[in-house]
Amino acid sequence: MTATVEVSAERPYPVRIGHGLTDEVVAAVAGAERAAIIHPEVCAGAAAELGERLRATGVEPLLIMVPDAERAKTAAVLADCWTALGRAGFTRSDLVVGLGGGATTDLAGFVAASWLRGVGLVTVSTTLLGMVDAAVGGKTGINTAEGKNLVGAFWEPRAVFCDLDRLTTLPVADLRSGLAEVVKCGFIADPEILDLIEADPDAALDPTAPVVAELVRRSVAVKAAVVSADLREATSTGSAVGRELLNYGHTLGHAIERREGYRWRHGEAVSVGMVFVAELARRAGRLDDATADRHRAVLDRVGLPTGYAADAFDDLLATMALDKKTRGSTLRFVVLEGLARGAILSGPSEDLLRSSYAAVAR
Ligand SMILES: NC(=O)c1ccc[n+]([C@@H]2O[C@H](COP(=O)([O-])OP(=O)(O)OC[C@H]3O[C@@H](n4cnc5c(N)ncnc54)[C@H](O)[C@@H]3O)[C@@H](O)[C@H]2O)c1
């Protein structure tokens, strides 16, 4: 069965979730003269196959292979993509297809947002994390030496495809990493997600299990609702929270990723970040013990990390200063005041941050 979740942002678009969606991808690209398929090596076969299907419908494919994972999200790779588009004579009626995991679609999205100040984009996600999060919401970007996703743009795709068949080749560590964002959606908006995972953690890691399709659909619905209300992350005021809600666990998570030179997966780092911020909210008197403790419990059950190096706090604090939620020298964290009750905690003291970090230090 195929499901559609609509994102009703400035330019509405569908997120299609199902099996065997290649015909639909071809249909979404039809009408363009050329399509640049930006993909990592692991998706080279799928990219070639899509290219041939497009050629048969009169679309000239341009295959652009980029480095794997986070190594794609650099200014140098972005510039290489611009060179490839320039040499191919890529115009505003042509279209970029991001085919891969979140790192690939983040890069491809930014290529589409920046080439000729914006060309059409279709995202075809091949990882769980991309399906439930990265491919869906129009946030695109790359990293710099100073931190994660520091350069980018909001650029909505025309359509998003989550072909669940792709998950069967995904390493379990990457499935697990994707589950961190699923768990995030459970805490910030849809607690039924947590119940489903807790009921059968092994099934949540089996891409053929029906519960995975249900988790994808529910998580996409959470993301779509938040993005539809605040595409440009512009509506958090005071302690109220708009799109920043989706950044739950990411303030510390991104700092860990950078400190690890991106050898930790995104979801692994966000997992630690969520345990940390739950502790922060508890100590700030904003979150009850049971909900705070549930973070570590559910993440442990699916095998995600919940602790990080004891001596890293000063380093991580310095990196968090460049988080996009920071205003001036005031750090801001997305916290929970209960299940599905997000809020902003602004300017916690260094003592409070340090003592909360002690709860994840190992
Ligand atoms: N834009 C957003 O809103 C948003 C949201 C969440 C995460 N992200 C970003 O997404 C990235 C993480 O995404 P990810 O976990 O998909 O990482 P990824 O793109 O690095 O993919 C993970 C690994 O899976 C491999 N892979 C991809 N598809 C495969 C398949 N079908 N079979 C086998 N292997 C496959 C990749 O080659 C890679 O090694 C991070 O850069 C993160 O910052 C962006």
Ligand SMILES: O=C(O)C(=O)C[C@@H](O)[C@H](O)[C@H](O)COP(=O)(O)O
């Ligand atoms: O879509 C969003 O908004 C998110 O924050 C989703 C996050 O899961 C994602 O990792 C995003 O890339 C983080 O964005 P950033 O603005 O903190 O770089």
Ligand SMILES: [Zn+2]
């Ligand atoms: Zn994320």
